[in-house]
Amino acid sequence: MAIRVNLITGRTIQQGVAMEAGEEKPAYTTACGIIELDPADFKELGAFRNTNVRVTSNHGSVVVKAVEATQGPHPGVAYIPMGPWANMVVNPNTYSTGMPTFKGTSVQVEVAKSEPVLGSLELVRKGCRGELS
DSSP, X not given: OEXXXXXXXXXXHHHHHHHHHOXXXXXXXXXXXXXXXXXXXXXHHTOOTTEEEEEEETTEEEEEEEXXXXXXXXXXXXXXXXXXXXHTTSXXXXXXXXXXXXXXXXXXXXXXXXXXXXXXXXXXXXXXXXXXX
16 A cells, blocks of 8 residues: 655754764664654555655655654645655755755655665665665
8 A cells, every 4th residue: 555645854853963973873864764644644554653664756765764743733744854865755956046845745655564764874875876766
């Protein structure tokens, strides 16, 4: 089963704290390698909280951990903190601004049965080699 949601990204306090410790550390993956979903979206997806899911857009795909949204309710809207995981699925076109559009990306979310959430360094290395689907 898969659902389609509108993805937005932004910065979080947890992300800032984890960045200070080091973006290569597991705490950064825990803070940023996530997608926040509304409880209604979890129900529609047929998934439990803290399940790994694959997020796919027209621009790429990435596996992240699905957690319950901290804001809301907002069914149909999902959130990934800005960083390498979000960068895998947002439109890389900057439209001459130097920054991609981090809001309003249509994505499909599906349970990623046995796929791990990659750490930031491994994710970037695989992405640079074109090994990610």
